Amino acid sequence: MDFESPTTAAAGGLTPALARNIEAIMRRRRDAKDAAGAQERAAAAISRFAGSMAFVYIHLAAYGSWILANTGLVPALPAWDPSLVILAMAASVEAIFLSTFVLINQNRMAAEDDLRADLDLQVSLLNEHETTRLIAMVEAIARKLEVSTDADDEVKELKQDVAPEAVLDRLEASDAREEE
Template sequence: MSDRTHDEAAPRFGADEEGLTPLLERNIEILAKRRRRQLAEAGFPDRLAEAVTRFTGSMIFVGAQALAICLWVAVNLGWLPVLPRFDETFVILATVASVEALFLSTFVLISQNRAAAEADRRADLDLQINLLAEHEVTRLITLVRAIADRLGVEEARDPALERLEDHVVPEKVLDELEARQAQDGENP
């Protein structure tokens, strides 16, 4: 067994001088480690797509693109006589721009698919945490009502509290949401 007492092993809930609780700091560090691990475990194609998307979504890329196109146009209109004209009809420029757009859109889609998968994982985690919290709150309501009944507190007999003690069944909630969306003509 550890030399630490139960109190030392348990996370503290009081905020430190920076305003973050040790528990919050721990959670932030866990999330940061998980993100670093996921990035390290990503395959080369995913890392490449992420890097290309990150760069092409920057103002540096926009500036470089604008400069390259202006230079291309200036050269091929003959405004820079020190350089020979090589695309007087701008067909090559249009082809290069089309091919670039094709590749960039593919990289963006790869990155979006990866981000969507991560969002799905986070949504699943959020749902699990929310269901756990709902279950815990329901149990607490039951416990508090029992204590209030034992102490003879009149408000404990409120019929609305009885409904709050019912456990939520997620499947029924989802079924009802889908039924209402279908009834309203929305895509579920």
């Protein structure tokens, strides 16, 4: 019988299940990137560039040249902005637009984080449910095999499913008390 176990190492030392999961995540990211509108892609590209050292070097060169030329340190060039008001205005307008692009990009990333958090919660709840069922099954097997167990209150508690609504309600109530 020739089959691949979920624990058999795949290429690169990954199990097939892990390789499938990584591929699914990467496919999902590519799909989200492809589904993004032109405006979102432009905002992301501008934010990426604004966060690079190339952006810093370009601004050092441009602003440095502007300041040198307008403070009279380059005698061959007449000063066109001796008080540097135009430079300050240009820098302010640039800052307004850059901060807007960064905020747009952060909003998109926050939405992606919310989706990941929802997925994490769903996986955790599924894991909790499966663990609860496994505890009940192990206890039933122990009973059938007449294996002595210390069926204490903790085991009884572990056999109960977690109610996520109750947990969220308790967290929200705690947050509300802390804010008062």
